Amino acid sequence: MPSSLDLIERIGQLIRFEQREIGVREDLHPIHIQVLQYLDKCNRYSDTPLALSHYLGSTKGTISQSILVLEKKQLIKKVPDNKDKRVVHLKLTPKAKKVLLKIDEQIFTDDLLDKYSDHVNNTVNKTLQSILKDLQTRNNHRTFGQCSSCRFFTKEGENKYRCGLTSEPLKLEETVKICLEHEPSK
């Protein structure tokens, strides 16, 4: 029987393979698709070139090149930060959302995980989260976890949330986004 890690690696390879296939049709490299997928998942503190290079483990040069290509293809647009004009945020365009939808439909068929019970899905999810956390801790990587699992996350009332690090309010939809500054709660 293959080890669990072999299986995880194989699933990852197959997903990358499918991404390459779709990328060829859309004239995009795998890294371009990874950039779009990251920007779709991350919060407003993490949609910067620096956060991207941390998340993908790529050099700033590679990230800059990818941003140039994606801008040219009108898949992302740069928006200067309100407070610090040296910082730019990378926003997905409606065209990029369509590309991501196509990728989701082709790679992650809706019923792939639906056929398992909630109990099985939860157990697999918890196990994978634990493996990921150990790997990140051992190698000193940022966690890039979901906002609601962060030690700075505060629930102030019904649908009222705040980031304890920036002191800014968070919308409900932001609580499930991933963040560069995420630190797991103890």
Ligand code: SF4
């Ligand atoms: S609570 Fe944590 S994860 Fe959420 S925005 Fe603040 S630092 Fe990021």
